[in-house]
Amino acid sequence: MSVMSYSEKKIRCAVLGAAGYSGAELCALLVANPHFSLEHAFASAGRIAEPLSNLYPRFTNAIDIVVEPWRDERISTLNVDVAFLALPHEASEAITPLLLAAGIVVVDLSGAFRLKQPQLYPKYYGYQHQHPELLADAVYCLMEWLEQTPGNLISVPGCYPTACSLALLPLVKAELIAEHCIPVINATSGVSGAGRKATLNTSFCEVGLNAYGFFGHRHRPEIEQNLGRKVVFTPHLGNFKRGILATSVVTLKPNVSAEHVKQVFTEAYQHKPLVRLLNHSPNIANVVGTPYCDLYWQQDEEQLIVVSAIDNLLKGAAAQAMQAANIRFGKPETAGLFSGVVV
Ligand SMILES: NC(=O)c1ccc[n+]([C@@H]2O[C@H](COP(=O)([O-])OP(=O)(O)OC[C@H]3O[C@@H](n4cnc5c(N)ncnc54)[C@H](OP(=O)(O)O)[C@@H]3O)[C@@H](O)[C@H]2O)c1
Numbered sequence: 622m623s624v625m626s627y628s629e630k631k632i633r634c635a636v637l638g639a640a641g642y643s644g645a646e647l648c649a650l651l652v653a654n655p656h657f658s659l660e661h662a663f664a665s666a667g668r669i670a671e672p673l674s675n676l677y678p679r680f681t682n683a684i685d686i687v688v689e690p691w692r693d694e695r696i697s698t699l700n701v702d703v704a705f706l707a708l709p710h711e712a713s714e715a716i717t718p719l720l721l722a723a724g725i726v727v728v729d730l731s732g733a734f735r736l737k738q739p740q741l742y743p744k745y746y747g748y749q750h751q752h753p754e755l756l757a758d759a760v761y762c763l764m765e766w767l768e769q770t771p772g773n774l775i776s777v778p779g780c781y782p783t784a785c786s787l788a789l790l791p792l793v794k795a796e797l798i799a800e801h802c803i804p805v806i807n808a809t810s811g812v813s814g815a816g817r818k819a820t821l822n823t824s825f826c827e828v829g830l831n832a833y834g835f836f837g838h839r840h841r842p843e844i845e846q847n848l849g850r851k852v853v854f855t856p857h858l859g860n861f862k863r864g865i866l867a868t869s870v871v872t873l874k875p876n877v878s879a880e881h882v883k884q885v886f887t888e889a890y891q892h893k894p895l896v897r898l899l900n901h902s903p904n905i906a907n908v909v910g911t912p913y914c915d916l917y918w919q920q921d922e923e924q925l926i927v928v929s930a931i932d933n934l935l936k937g938a939a940a941q942a943m944q945a946a947n948i949r950f951g952k953p954e955t956a957g958l959f960s961g962v963v964v
Contacts, residue, residue, distance in 0.1 A: 631658040632950050635699055637716065638707030639688050640664035642813045643730050645677050646939035647705050652684050654943065654957025656950065659684075660701055663691035696723050702950070703728060705942055710746055717774065718752055726773045726949060728942050734759035734776040735843050745839040762945035763847065764954070765893045766790055771949040778847075780937030781808050781840040781856060784867040786847040787896060787914045788927040791889035792871060793848050797882065799872045799923065806844070807832075808867035809857040811905070814933045828860045863934055864905030869927045879920050886916065894955055895936065895944070903930035912940035912958040 634651060638644035639662035651659040662673055670689045674680040689695075696719055703726040706713045714733040721727060732746060739753035750756070759776040760769050763786055778786070785806045792798050809830070815823045822828075834841075834856050841854045873882075890896040896914050903915035908930045918927045931937050940958055947956050 632656055632703060632946070632952075633658050633660050633701040634946075635659075635661035635663065635701045635704045636707065637663045637691055637704060638712075638730075639673060639686070640668065640676050640817070641707050642817050643934055643938040643942075644705070644707030645673065645680075646934045647707060647730075647942060648673060648684055648686060649680065650939055650943045650957050651705075652686075653960040654947075654952075656947070656952040656956055659686055661695075661699065662686045662688045663695070664688050666690045666692055693719055696720060696725075699723070699725065701725060703946060705946070706730060707938070711748055714751060717755065721755075721773055726775070726946075728775040728777060728946050728949075729759075730777045730938050730942055732779060732839060732843070734774060735761060735779065735782075736846060738842075741842050745837070745842055762941065762948075763787075763790075764941055764944045764948070765890065765896055766847075767948070771945055775942075775945045775949060777938065777942045777945060779840045779843055780810065780814060780865055780931070780933035781838075781854070781867065782843040782847060783937050783941060784808060784865045784914065784929045784931045785844050785852075785854070785869055787931075788867060788869045788916060788929040789848055789871065791885045792873075792882075792925070792927075793850070794889070795885040797873050797877050797885060798850075799874050802872040804848070804850070804852045805870045806852055806854045806867060807857065808854070808865055809859045810865045810933055811859060811861040811863040813863045814858075814865070814937075823858075828858060830857060830859050832857045861905070862909075863932055864909045865931050865933045865937060866903065866905050867929045869929070871925050871927075873920075873923045873925050875923060877923070882918065882920055882925065886918065890916070895940075895958075903928050905930050905932075908932050908936070910935070912936050912944075912955070 651657045668690045706729045710731040710733045713731040739750040742750040759774045760771045761776045763778045899917045915930045
């Protein structure tokens with residue numbers, strides 16, 4: 622019997638949390654990716670098995686996977702190379718070590734393994750991390766700024782941190798931001814950012830436009846970890862389904878020219894197919910349903926405003942997970958990202 626390498630066979634995968642918004646998007650991307658084969662889809666243990674297209678009728682005749690209830694005992698029966706976890710943070714944290722022990726690569730979309738300092742979890746996530754030893758192993762895959770080859774535990778960045786970090790990292794890396802500056806980031810997300818479960822705060826009649834999470838949102842330490850500096854980050858909830866628009870304001874060092882800023886953004890992203898540098902202000906209408914991050918900036922002497930727009934469920938979740946898995950298994954980075962059955 623010959624042993625087939627990853628380059629010769631499809632990568633077999635499971636999606637946990639497939640009934641949720643990001644998990645369902647992942648199922649669509651995986652089905653569209655010629656290098657991957659979606660073998661299993663799971664939701665919580667309390668569900669009965671039913672087709673994903675019952676839960677998301679837009680997948681009717683397009684995706685025929687059945688969503689099954691998850692139980693940890695299923696791990697020994699999986700026969701997959703990779704599991705994508707689109708689960709609440711604590712569920713991901715508990716299931717990940719079991720999957721790793723079974724030799725299954727984990728691509729985690731939750732925040733369970735994003736922060737390197739375990740002591741931040743009680744304050745920002747509300748629980749004590751049970752597997753701090755895995756935080757060092759997890760490779761944080763902000764794909765355009767990947768510094769390490771992904772291993773067996775991939776941590777997919779949060780949606781807001783993706784939008785703001787893509788906006789500010791070119792300036793940080795080029796050391797253009799004034800030392801005394803604390804970047805101010807205001808970002809608005811559509812309601813799908815809160816997941817599919819019904820809550821009063823995210824119900825149709827309640828959502829208008831409001832700020833929340835002042836100083837204490839869990840994405841703040843993640844953004845600070847990415848940028849290596851403090852930020853003031855204020856998220857907002859808007860009355861639209863999906864998309865994030867982030868406006869990041871910084872003070873530059875003295876005498877940084879407009880040409881220099883342009884050069885820094887161009888050099889950062891000229892070979893990054895999913896970041897588009899625009900000559901007009903981004904609109905979430907142009908990124909929803911796509912894996913892109915749109916960027917634009919305006920400068921007035923030392924003040925610089927960078928605007929970024931992403932689909933929170935794609936570049937902010939499922940598409941970035943797909944990018945990471947493509948790279949992890951030696952496939953083209955954008956495979957499957959432009960042909961999914963996405964809204
Ligand atoms: N929404 C976004 O924009 C976004 C962006 C980036 C990252 N994320 C992160 O991605 C993860 C999923 O987010 P989401 O918005 O897609 O959530 P969601 O819509 O609420 O879906 C969560 C899924 O997890 C399943 N689940 C819950 N507890 C479970 C358990 N103990 N065992 C197995 N399955 C369980 C749920 O099953 P049932 O349906 O049966 O309850 C559901 O399928 C979260 O960690 C979130 O922070 C979300």
